[in-house]
Amino acid sequence: MIPSAAPPSGDGKPSRRDQILAAAAELFAQHGFRGVGIDDIGAAVGITGPALYRHFRSKDAMLGEMLTGISEYLLAGGTERIRRVGDADDILTGLVRFHVDFALQQPALITVHERSLASLGDEDRRRVRRLQRQYVEVWVTALRATVPRLDEPHARSAAHAVFGLINSTPHNRHLPGDDLAELLTRLALGALYAAK
Amino acid sequence: MIPSAAPPSGDGKPSRRDQILAAAAELFAQHGFRGVGIDDIGAAVGITGPALYRHFRSKDAMLGEMLTGISEYLLAGGTERIRRVGDADDILTGLVRFHVDFALQQPALITVHERSLASLGDEDRRRVRRLQRQYVEVWVTALRATVPRLDEPHARSAAHAVFGLINSTPHNRHLPGDDLAELLTRLALGALYAAK
DNA sequence: GGACGAAGTTAGTGAACGCTAACCTCGCTC
DNA sequence: GAGCGAGGTTAGCGTTCACTAACTTCGTCC
Numbered sequence: 001m002i003p004s005a006a007p008p009s010g011d012g013k014p015s016r017r018d019q020i021l022a023a024a025a026e027l028f029a030q031h032g033f034r035g036v037g038i039d040d041i042g043a044a045v046g047i048t049g050p051a052l053y054r055h056f057r058s059k060d061a062m063l064g065e066m067l068t069g070i071s072e073y074l075l076a077g078g079t080e081r082i083r084r085v086g087d088a089d090d091i092l093t094g095l096v097r098f099h100v101d102f103a104l105q106q107p108a109l110i111t112v113h114e115r116s117l118a119s120l121g122d123e124d125r126r127r128v129r130r131l132q133r134q135y136v137e138v139w140v141t142a143l144r145a146t147v148p149r150l151d152e153p154h155a156r157s158a159a160h161a162v163f164g165l166i167n168s169t170p171h172n173r174h175l176p177g178d179d180l181a182e183l184l185t186r187l188a189l190g191a192l193y194a195a196k
Numbered sequence: 197m198i199p200s201a202a203p204p205s206g207d208g209k210p211s212r213r214d215q216i217l218a219a220a221a222e223l224f225a226q227h228g229f230r231g232v233g234i235d236d237i238g239a240a241v242g243i244t245g246p247a248l249y250r251h252f253r254s255k256d257a258m259l260g261e262m263l264t265g266i267s268e269y270l271l272a273g274g275t276e277r278i279r280r281v282g283d284a285d286d287i288l289t290g291l292v293r294f295h296v297d298f299a300l301q302q303p304a305l306i307t308v309h310e311r312s313l314a315s316l317g318d319e320d321r322r323r324v325r326r327l328q329r330q331y332v333e334v335w336v337t338a339l340r341a342t343v344p345r346l347d348e349p350h351a352r353s354a355a356h357a358v359f360g361l362i363n364s365t366p367h368n369r370h371l372p373g374d375d376l377a378e379l380l381t382r383l384a385l386g387a388l389y390a391a392k
Numbered sequence: 393g394g395a396c397g398a399a400g401t402t403a404g405t406g407a408a409c410g411c412t413a414a415c416c417t418c419g420c421t422c
Numbered sequence: 423g424a425g426c427g428a429g430g431t432t433a434g435c436g437t438t439c440a441c442t443a444a445c446t447t448c449g450t451c452c
Contacts, residue, residue, distance in 0.1 A: 016399090031314050034230035038440060050441075051400050059440065115311050118227050153370045154379060161364045161383050168360030174349045183350060183391065187357050190390020191383040212429090234410060243430070246411075250429050255410065394452095401446070409438085416431070422424095 017055050019045050021069075024062050029108035029170070033063055033119040063116060064124035070113050071131035074102065078138040088145040095142050096188045099166050100181050107170040114167060136160070143192065150195055158195045162188050213251050215241050217265075220258050225304035225366070229259055229315040259312060260320035266309050267327035270298065274334040284341040291338050292384045295362050296377050303366040310363060332356070339388065346391055354391045358384050 014022070023044035027036045038059055039049035056062050081094045103110050117125060139159035144150055150158070166184055175183065210218070219240035223232045234255055235245035252258050277290045299306050313321060335355035340346055346354070362380055371379065 032228060032230060032311070034228060035314060037438085047399085048401065049439095050402085053441070054399055115228070118231060154375070156370050157368050157376060157379055158383060160367045161361045161380060164364035164367070165357045165361040165387060168357045171356045171360070172353050174352050179350070180353060183353055184357060186390050186392065187354060187387040191361060191387035194382050194386020194390075195379065196382070233408080244432080245409095246432085247430055249411070396450090398449090399447085401444100403443085403445105405440105405442080407439090410436095412435080413433085414431100415433105416429105418427105418429090420426090420428105 016045075020052060020055055021062065021066055025066055025106075025108045025112055028063070028066075028116060029111035033112070033116040060119070060121050060124075063112075064120060066109070067113060067117070067120060067128045068124060068131070070106075070109050071128050071135070074099070075131050075135045075138070077102075078135055082138055082142050088142070092142045092146050092192065093185075093189065095139065096162075096166075096185050096192075099163070100184045100188070103166050103169040103184075104177055104181055110167050111170045143195070147193070147195055154195065158192060162191055165191060212241075216248060216251060217258065217262055221262055221302075221304045221308055224259070224262075224312060225307035229308070229312040256315070256317050256320075259308075260316060262305070263309060263313070263316060263324045264320060264327070266302075266305050267324050267331070270295070271327050271331045271334070273298075274331055278334055278338050284338070288338045288342050288388065289381075289385060291335065292358075292362075292381050292388075293377075295359070296380045296384070299362050299365040299380075300373055300377055306363050307366045339391070343389070343391055350391065354388060358387055361387060 020041065024036070024041045027040055027044060037049065038052060041059075041062075042049040042052055052059075052062075056065075077098050078095060081098055082091055084091060084094070117128060120128065136156060136159050139162075140152060140155040143155045143158060144152070147155075165188055169180070169184075172180060216237065220232070220237045223236055223240060233245065234248060237255075237258075238245040238248055248255075248258075252261075273294050274291060277294055278287055280287060280290070313324065316324065332352060332355050335358075336348060336351045339351045339354060340348070343351075361384055365376070365380075368376060
Protein backbone atom coordinates (compact mmCIF):
# COMPACT_ATOMS: atom_id res chain seq x y z
CA MET A 1 0.00 0.00 0.00
CA ILE A 2 2.56 2.51 1.13
CA PRO A 3 5.56 2.88 -1.14
CA SER A 4 8.54 0.97 0.15
CA ALA A 5 11.63 -0.18 -1.71
CA ALA A 6 12.03 -3.36 0.35
CA PRO A 7 8.68 -4.94 1.28
CA PRO A 8 8.06 -6.09 4.88
CA SER A 9 10.27 -9.17 4.51
CA GLY A 10 7.79 -11.97 5.03
CA ASP A 11 6.59 -11.48 8.60
CA GLY A 12 4.24 -8.70 9.64
CA LYS A 13 6.31 -5.89 11.11
CA PRO A 14 8.04 -3.36 8.88
CA SER A 15 11.77 -3.64 8.27
CA ARG A 16 14.12 -1.38 10.16
CA ARG A 17 14.77 0.55 6.95
CA ASP A 18 11.07 1.27 6.59
CA GLN A 19 10.72 2.27 10.23
CA ILE A 20 13.53 4.74 9.72
CA LEU A 21 12.11 6.08 6.47
CA ALA A 22 8.70 6.59 8.07
CA ALA A 23 10.15 8.43 11.06
CA ALA A 24 12.40 10.51 8.84
CA ALA A 25 9.49 11.46 6.57
CA GLU A 26 7.56 12.78 9.54
CA LEU A 27 10.53 14.81 10.75
CA PHE A 28 11.41 16.14 7.29
CA ALA A 29 7.81 17.23 6.81
CA GLN A 30 7.82 19.11 10.09
CA HIS A 31 11.23 20.76 10.01
CA GLY A 32 12.50 20.41 6.46
CA PHE A 33 15.30 18.12 5.32
CA ARG A 34 18.05 20.46 6.42
CA GLY A 35 16.31 21.18 9.71
CA VAL A 36 16.57 17.57 10.86
CA GLY A 37 19.78 16.08 12.21
CA ILE A 38 20.93 12.52 11.91
CA ASP A 39 20.62 12.21 15.69
CA ASP A 40 16.99 13.35 15.57
CA ILE A 41 16.12 10.61 13.11
CA GLY A 42 17.93 8.02 15.18
CA ALA A 43 16.20 9.13 18.36
CA ALA A 44 12.82 8.83 16.66
CA VAL A 45 13.39 5.09 16.22
CA GLY A 46 15.23 4.61 19.51
CA ILE A 47 18.83 4.39 18.33
CA THR A 48 21.73 6.81 18.05
CA GLY A 49 22.44 8.82 14.92
CA PRO A 50 25.48 7.00 13.58
CA ALA A 51 23.65 3.65 13.76
CA LEU A 52 21.63 4.82 10.77
CA TYR A 53 24.65 4.29 8.58
CA ARG A 54 24.17 0.53 9.03
CA HIS A 55 21.03 0.96 6.93
CA PHE A 56 21.65 3.93 4.62
CA ARG A 57 24.69 5.20 2.79
CA SER A 58 23.97 8.81 3.76
CA LYS A 59 21.28 11.20 4.86
CA ASP A 60 20.81 12.20 1.23
CA ALA A 61 20.23 8.56 0.34
CA MET A 62 17.29 8.42 2.75
CA LEU A 63 15.66 11.37 1.05
CA GLY A 64 16.42 9.89 -2.34
CA GLU A 65 14.78 6.61 -1.51
CA MET A 66 11.78 8.38 -0.01
CA LEU A 67 11.16 10.59 -3.03
CA THR A 68 11.74 8.00 -5.71
CA GLY A 69 9.49 5.63 -3.77
CA ILE A 70 6.64 8.12 -3.73
CA SER A 71 7.10 9.07 -7.37
CA GLU A 72 7.15 5.46 -8.50
CA TYR A 73 4.07 4.66 -6.45
CA LEU A 74 2.11 7.53 -7.96
CA LEU A 75 3.21 6.77 -11.50
CA ALA A 76 2.41 3.06 -11.16
CA GLY A 77 -1.02 3.71 -9.65
CA GLY A 78 -1.84 6.40 -12.20
CA THR A 79 -0.70 4.34 -15.16
CA GLU A 80 -2.73 1.39 -14.02
CA ARG A 81 -5.83 3.54 -13.80
CA ILE A 82 -5.66 5.06 -17.27
CA ARG A 83 -5.08 1.62 -18.77
CA ARG A 84 -8.45 0.43 -17.58
CA VAL A 85 -11.12 0.24 -20.22
CA GLY A 86 -14.28 2.19 -19.61
CA ASP A 87 -15.86 5.58 -19.56
CA ALA A 88 -13.36 8.44 -19.77
CA ASP A 89 -15.11 10.32 -16.98
CA ASP A 90 -14.90 7.31 -14.70
CA ILE A 91 -11.21 7.00 -15.37
CA LEU A 92 -10.59 10.63 -14.50
CA THR A 93 -12.63 10.24 -11.33
CA GLY A 94 -10.61 7.17 -10.46
CA LEU A 95 -7.40 9.09 -10.93
CA VAL A 96 -8.61 11.87 -8.66
CA ARG A 97 -9.69 9.38 -6.00
CA PHE A 98 -6.33 7.62 -6.19
CA HIS A 99 -4.38 10.81 -5.64
CA VAL A 100 -6.76 12.01 -2.91
CA ASP A 101 -6.38 8.72 -1.05
CA PHE A 102 -2.63 8.96 -1.16
CA ALA A 103 -2.63 12.57 0.00
CA LEU A 104 -4.90 11.71 2.89
CA GLN A 105 -2.95 8.66 4.00
CA GLN A 106 0.49 10.21 3.61
CA PRO A 107 0.40 13.94 4.25
CA ALA A 108 3.99 13.88 5.48
CA LEU A 109 5.23 12.29 2.27
CA ILE A 110 3.26 14.83 0.25
CA THR A 111 4.96 17.64 2.11
CA VAL A 112 8.43 16.23 1.68
CA HIS A 113 7.79 15.46 -1.96
CA GLU A 114 6.82 19.07 -2.61
CA ARG A 115 9.47 20.79 -0.55
CA SER A 116 12.66 18.86 -0.57
CA LEU A 117 13.42 18.18 -4.21
CA ALA A 118 16.10 20.86 -4.06
CA SER A 119 18.01 18.96 -1.38
CA LEU A 120 18.36 15.90 -3.59
CA GLY A 121 21.58 14.90 -5.32
CA ASP A 122 21.76 15.37 -9.08
CA GLU A 123 21.17 11.75 -9.98
CA ASP A 124 18.15 11.25 -7.75
CA ARG A 125 16.71 14.61 -8.67
CA ARG A 126 16.78 13.81 -12.37
CA ARG A 127 15.13 10.49 -11.70
CA VAL A 128 12.37 11.96 -9.55
CA ARG A 129 11.78 14.74 -12.06
CA ARG A 130 11.37 12.22 -14.86
CA LEU A 131 8.89 10.18 -12.86
CA GLN A 132 6.94 13.32 -11.99
CA ARG A 133 6.82 14.37 -15.63
CA GLN A 134 5.51 10.97 -16.60
CA TYR A 135 2.85 11.15 -13.90
CA VAL A 136 1.75 14.53 -15.22
CA GLU A 137 1.48 13.00 -18.68
CA VAL A 138 -0.84 10.35 -17.26
CA TRP A 139 -3.12 13.10 -16.07
CA VAL A 140 -2.86 15.00 -19.32
CA THR A 141 -3.95 11.87 -21.18
CA ALA A 142 -6.93 11.30 -18.92
CA LEU A 143 -7.90 14.95 -18.99
CA ARG A 144 -7.82 15.31 -22.74
CA ALA A 145 -9.91 12.18 -23.09
CA THR A 146 -12.73 13.80 -21.14
CA VAL A 147 -12.24 17.40 -22.26
CA PRO A 148 -11.03 17.09 -25.85
CA ARG A 149 -11.06 20.84 -26.49
CA LEU A 150 -8.24 21.30 -23.96
CA ASP A 151 -4.84 21.68 -25.59
CA GLU A 152 -1.78 20.09 -24.06
CA PRO A 153 -0.27 23.11 -22.29
CA HIS A 154 -3.58 23.96 -20.68
CA ALA A 155 -4.07 20.35 -19.64
CA ARG A 156 -0.62 20.25 -18.08
CA SER A 157 -1.23 23.44 -16.16
CA ALA A 158 -4.61 22.18 -14.99
CA ALA A 159 -2.97 18.99 -13.77
CA HIS A 160 -0.38 20.92 -11.74
CA ALA A 161 -3.11 23.11 -10.31
CA VAL A 162 -5.18 20.14 -9.21
CA PHE A 163 -2.13 18.53 -7.62
CA GLY A 164 -1.81 21.70 -5.59
CA LEU A 165 -5.44 21.48 -4.61
CA ILE A 166 -5.29 17.86 -3.52
CA ASN A 167 -1.89 18.21 -1.89
CA SER A 168 -3.34 20.76 0.50
CA THR A 169 -4.05 17.90 2.92
CA PRO A 170 -1.15 18.80 5.24
CA HIS A 171 -2.80 22.21 5.86
CA ASN A 172 -6.23 20.70 6.12
CA ARG A 173 -6.82 19.36 9.58
CA HIS A 174 -10.37 20.62 10.11
CA LEU A 175 -12.50 17.83 8.71
CA PRO A 176 -12.75 14.12 9.45
CA GLY A 177 -10.88 12.10 6.84
CA ASP A 178 -13.87 10.79 4.93
CA ASP A 179 -15.48 14.21 4.64
CA LEU A 180 -12.23 15.71 3.44
CA ALA A 181 -11.76 12.98 0.85
CA GLU A 182 -15.21 13.59 -0.53
CA LEU A 183 -14.77 17.37 -0.53
CA LEU A 184 -11.40 17.27 -2.25
CA THR A 185 -12.67 14.87 -4.87
CA ARG A 186 -15.62 17.11 -5.63
CA LEU A 187 -13.47 20.25 -5.72
CA ALA A 188 -10.90 18.64 -7.98
CA LEU A 189 -13.48 17.39 -10.44
CA GLY A 190 -15.29 20.73 -10.31
CA ALA A 191 -12.05 22.48 -11.21
CA LEU A 192 -11.18 20.07 -14.01
CA TYR A 193 -14.57 20.24 -15.67
CA ALA A 194 -14.42 24.02 -15.47
CA ALA A 195 -11.21 23.95 -17.51
CA LYS A 196 -13.45 23.91 -20.57
CA MET B 197 2.07 46.72 -5.11
CA ILE B 198 4.60 44.29 -3.79
CA PRO B 199 4.69 43.99 -0.04
CA SER B 200 7.51 45.97 1.48
CA ALA B 201 7.96 47.16 5.02
CA ALA B 202 9.73 50.36 4.00
CA PRO B 203 8.40 51.87 0.76
CA PRO B 204 10.85 53.00 -1.96
CA SER B 205 11.89 56.14 -0.04
CA GLY B 206 10.77 58.91 -2.38
CA ASP B 207 12.86 58.34 -5.49
CA GLY B 208 12.26 55.53 -7.94
CA LYS B 209 14.72 52.77 -7.17
CA PRO B 210 14.06 50.25 -4.40
CA SER B 211 15.86 50.62 -1.09
CA ARG B 212 18.81 48.37 -0.33
CA ARG B 213 16.68 46.47 2.15
CA ASP B 214 14.15 45.68 -0.54
CA GLN B 215 16.82 44.67 -3.02
CA ILE B 216 18.17 42.27 -0.45
CA LEU B 217 14.75 40.90 0.42
CA ALA B 218 13.94 40.32 -3.23
CA ALA B 219 17.21 38.51 -3.88
CA ALA B 220 16.85 36.47 -0.70
CA ALA B 221 13.30 35.47 -1.61
CA GLU B 222 14.49 34.12 -4.93
CA LEU B 223 17.27 32.15 -3.29
CA PHE B 224 15.10 30.84 -0.45
CA ALA B 225 12.53 29.68 -3.01
CA GLN B 226 15.16 27.78 -4.98
CA HIS B 227 17.21 26.21 -2.21
CA GLY B 228 15.17 26.57 0.97
CA PHE B 229 15.95 28.93 3.84
CA ARG B 230 18.53 26.63 5.39
CA GLY B 231 20.07 25.89 2.02
CA VAL B 232 21.11 29.50 1.47
CA GLY B 233 24.12 31.04 3.17
CA ILE B 234 24.54 34.63 4.21
CA ASP B 235 27.34 34.93 1.65
CA ASP B 236 25.04 33.74 -1.14
CA ILE B 237 22.51 36.45 -0.36
CA GLY B 238 25.22 39.07 -0.24
CA ALA B 239 26.71 37.93 -3.53
CA ALA B 240 23.28 38.17 -5.18
CA VAL B 241 23.24 41.92 -4.52
CA GLY B 242 26.96 42.45 -5.07
CA ILE B 243 28.23 42.75 -1.51
CA THR B 244 29.80 40.38 1.01
CA GLY B 245 27.78 38.37 3.50
CA PRO B 246 28.55 40.25 6.70
CA ALA B 247 27.53 43.56 5.09
CA LEU B 248 23.95 42.35 5.33
CA TYR B 249 24.07 42.95 9.06
CA ARG B 250 24.07 46.69 8.34
CA HIS B 251 20.50 46.21 7.14
CA PHE B 252 19.08 43.25 9.09
CA ARG B 253 19.52 42.02 12.62
CA SER B 254 19.89 38.41 11.53
CA LYS B 255 19.17 35.96 8.76
CA ASP B 256 16.03 34.94 10.63
CA ALA B 257 14.91 38.56 10.66
CA MET B 258 15.02 38.65 6.86
CA LEU B 259 12.71 35.68 6.65
CA GLY B 260 10.48 37.16 9.32
CA GLU B 261 10.09 40.40 7.47
CA MET B 262 9.46 38.58 4.21
CA LEU B 263 6.73 36.36 5.59
CA THR B 264 4.94 38.96 7.67
CA GLY B 265 5.06 41.30 4.67
CA ILE B 266 3.36 38.76 2.43
CA SER B 267 0.79 37.81 5.03
CA GLU B 268 -0.12 41.40 5.73
CA TYR B 269 -0.40 42.19 2.05
CA LEU B 270 -2.76 39.27 1.45
CA LEU B 271 -4.89 40.03 4.48
CA ALA B 272 -5.16 43.73 3.60
CA GLY B 273 -6.07 43.03 -0.02
CA GLY B 274 -8.53 40.33 0.91
CA THR B 275 -10.19 42.38 3.62
CA GLU B 276 -10.58 45.30 1.29
CA ARG B 277 -12.29 43.11 -1.28
CA ILE B 278 -14.89 41.57 1.00
CA ARG B 279 -15.77 45.00 2.34
CA ARG B 280 -16.91 46.14 -1.06
CA VAL B 281 -20.64 46.28 -1.55
CA GLY B 282 -22.09 44.30 -4.39
CA ASP B 283 -22.98 40.88 -5.63
CA ALA B 284 -21.56 38.06 -3.51
CA ASP B 285 -20.41 36.17 -6.58
CA ASP B 286 -18.53 39.20 -7.84
CA ILE B 287 -16.79 39.57 -4.52
CA LEU B 288 -15.67 35.95 -4.54
CA THR B 289 -14.43 36.33 -8.10
CA GLY B 290 -12.53 39.45 -7.07
CA LEU B 291 -10.91 37.57 -4.22
CA VAL B 292 -9.83 34.78 -6.55
CA ARG B 293 -8.43 37.27 -9.06
CA PHE B 294 -6.54 39.08 -6.31
CA HIS B 295 -4.87 35.91 -5.09
CA VAL B 296 -4.15 34.69 -8.62
CA ASP B 297 -2.49 38.00 -9.50
CA PHE B 298 -0.28 37.81 -6.45
CA ALA B 299 0.69 34.21 -7.13
CA LEU B 300 1.58 35.04 -10.71
CA GLN B 301 3.61 38.12 -9.87
CA GLN B 302 5.43 36.61 -6.91
CA PRO B 303 5.93 32.88 -7.33
CA ALA B 304 9.09 32.97 -5.24
CA LEU B 305 7.30 34.58 -2.31
CA ILE B 306 4.53 32.02 -2.61
CA THR B 307 7.06 29.22 -2.38
CA VAL B 308 8.84 30.69 0.62
CA HIS B 309 5.57 31.44 2.32
CA GLU B 310 4.51 27.80 2.00
CA ARG B 311 7.78 26.12 2.86
CA SER B 312 9.70 28.12 5.37
CA LEU B 313 7.27 28.79 8.18
CA ALA B 314 9.07 26.16 10.24
CA SER B 315 12.33 28.11 10.10
CA LEU B 316 10.76 31.17 11.68
CA GLY B 317 11.36 32.22 15.27
CA ASP B 318 8.51 31.74 17.73
CA GLU B 319 7.38 35.35 17.77
CA ASP B 320 7.29 35.81 14.01
CA ARG B 321 5.72 32.40 13.47
CA ARG B 322 2.85 33.21 15.80
CA ARG B 323 2.31 36.49 14.05
CA VAL B 324 2.33 34.99 10.56
CA ARG B 325 0.04 32.19 11.66
CA ARG B 326 -2.45 34.68 13.04
CA LEU B 327 -2.42 36.71 9.83
CA GLN B 328 -2.89 33.53 7.79
CA ARG B 329 -5.83 32.47 9.94
CA GLN B 330 -7.44 35.84 9.46
CA TYR B 331 -6.94 35.63 5.71
CA VAL B 332 -8.61 32.23 5.67
CA GLU B 333 -11.52 33.74 7.58
CA VAL B 334 -11.88 36.37 4.86
CA TRP B 335 -12.29 33.58 2.34
CA VAL B 336 -14.67 31.67 4.57
CA THR B 337 -16.83 34.76 4.82
CA ALA B 338 -16.90 35.31 1.07
CA LEU B 339 -17.51 31.65 0.38
CA ARG B 340 -20.41 31.27 2.76
CA ALA B 341 -22.00 34.36 1.30
CA THR B 342 -22.18 32.70 -2.11
CA VAL B 343 -22.72 29.10 -1.01
CA PRO B 344 -24.83 29.42 2.16
CA ARG B 345 -25.26 25.67 2.57
CA LEU B 346 -21.54 25.27 3.21
CA ASP B 347 -20.73 24.92 6.91
CA GLU B 348 -17.65 26.55 8.36
CA PRO B 349 -15.30 23.55 8.49
CA HIS B 350 -16.05 22.68 4.89
CA ALA B 351 -15.59 26.28 3.83
CA ARG B 352 -12.24 26.46 5.61
CA SER B 353 -11.06 23.27 3.95
CA ALA B 354 -12.22 24.47 0.56
CA ALA B 355 -10.29 27.71 1.08
CA HIS B 356 -7.10 25.81 1.89
CA ALA B 357 -7.60 23.59 -1.12
CA VAL B 358 -8.05 26.56 -3.45
CA PHE B 359 -4.94 28.21 -2.03
CA GLY B 360 -3.10 25.06 -3.00
CA LEU B 361 -4.57 25.24 -6.47
CA ILE B 362 -3.65 28.86 -7.05
CA ASN B 363 -0.28 28.57 -5.37
CA SER B 364 0.75 26.02 -7.96
CA THR B 365 2.19 28.88 -10.04
CA PRO B 366 5.80 28.03 -9.15
CA HIS B 367 5.33 24.61 -10.80
CA ASN B 368 3.40 26.08 -13.69
CA ARG B 369 5.75 27.45 -16.30
CA HIS B 370 4.01 26.13 -19.41
CA LEU B 371 1.55 28.89 -20.26
CA PRO B 372 1.95 32.60 -20.94
CA GLY B 373 1.02 34.62 -17.87
CA ASP B 374 -2.34 35.88 -19.06
CA ASP B 375 -3.53 32.46 -20.12
CA LEU B 376 -2.46 30.97 -16.82
CA ALA B 377 -4.25 33.70 -14.87
CA GLU B 378 -7.44 33.04 -16.74
CA LEU B 379 -7.13 29.27 -16.38
CA LEU B 380 -6.41 29.38 -12.66
CA THR B 381 -9.29 31.76 -12.06
CA ARG B 382 -11.67 29.47 -13.89
CA LEU B 383 -10.38 26.36 -12.13
CA ALA B 384 -10.60 27.99 -8.72
CA LEU B 385 -14.15 29.19 -9.25
CA GLY B 386 -15.11 25.83 -10.73
CA ALA B 387 -13.81 24.12 -7.62
CA LEU B 388 -15.49 26.52 -5.23
CA TYR B 389 -18.90 26.30 -6.86
CA ALA B 390 -18.58 22.52 -6.86
CA ALA B 391 -18.24 22.62 -3.06
CA LYS B 392 -22.05 22.58 -2.97
C1' DG C 393 31.65 -23.28 22.27
C1' DG C 394 34.05 -20.67 18.79
C1' DA C 395 33.54 -17.87 14.57
C1' DC C 396 31.16 -14.49 12.45
C1' DG C 397 28.19 -10.93 10.79
C1' DA C 398 24.49 -7.68 11.81
C1' DA C 399 23.44 -3.85 14.48
C1' DG C 400 24.42 -1.04 17.99
C1' DT C 401 27.59 2.30 20.99
C1' DT C 402 30.89 6.49 22.06
C1' DA C 403 34.44 9.63 20.68
C1' DG C 404 36.21 12.46 17.43
C1' DT C 405 37.21 14.97 12.87
C1' DG C 406 36.56 18.35 9.36
C1' DA C 407 33.74 21.44 6.99
C1' DA C 408 30.06 24.79 6.73
C1' DC C 409 27.99 28.60 8.49
C1' DG C 410 25.93 32.49 11.32
C1' DC C 411 27.62 36.25 13.37
C1' DT C 412 31.07 39.67 15.54
C1' DA C 413 35.16 42.63 15.67
C1' DA C 414 38.10 45.69 13.84
C1' DC C 415 39.17 48.41 10.27
C1' DC C 416 38.48 51.23 5.76
C1' DT C 417 36.19 54.66 2.64
C1' DC C 418 33.45 57.58 1.15
C1' DG C 419 29.83 61.69 0.89
C1' DC C 420 27.81 65.40 3.84
C1' DT C 421 27.62 69.00 6.96
C1' DC C 422 29.33 72.89 9.51
C1' DG D 423 38.94 70.59 5.86
C1' DA D 424 37.72 68.19 10.20
C1' DG D 425 34.24 65.28 11.94
C1' DC D 426 31.09 61.76 11.41
C1' DG D 427 27.84 58.29 10.16
C1' DA D 428 26.42 54.95 6.64
C1' DG D 429 27.84 51.08 4.43
C1' DG D 430 31.28 48.44 3.02
C1' DT D 431 35.68 45.04 3.84
C1' DT D 432 38.54 40.83 5.87
C1' DA D 433 39.66 37.76 9.62
C1' DG D 434 38.22 34.84 12.88
C1' DC D 435 35.32 32.60 16.59
C1' DG D 436 32.06 29.12 18.14
C1' DT D 437 28.69 25.88 17.05
C1' DT D 438 26.41 22.61 14.56
C1' DC D 439 26.41 18.59 11.98
C1' DA D 440 27.30 14.70 8.62
C1' DC D 441 30.09 11.14 8.74
C1' DT D 442 34.05 7.77 10.31
C1' DA D 443 36.71 4.82 13.44
C1' DA D 444 37.10 1.73 16.90
C1' DC D 445 34.94 -1.02 19.94
C1' DT D 446 30.85 -3.89 22.02
C1' DT D 447 26.94 -7.04 22.06
C1' DC D 448 24.40 -10.72 20.64
C1' DG D 449 22.03 -14.25 17.92
C1' DT D 450 23.02 -17.95 14.61
C1' DC D 451 25.40 -21.63 12.42
C1' DC D 452 28.57 -25.52 12.34
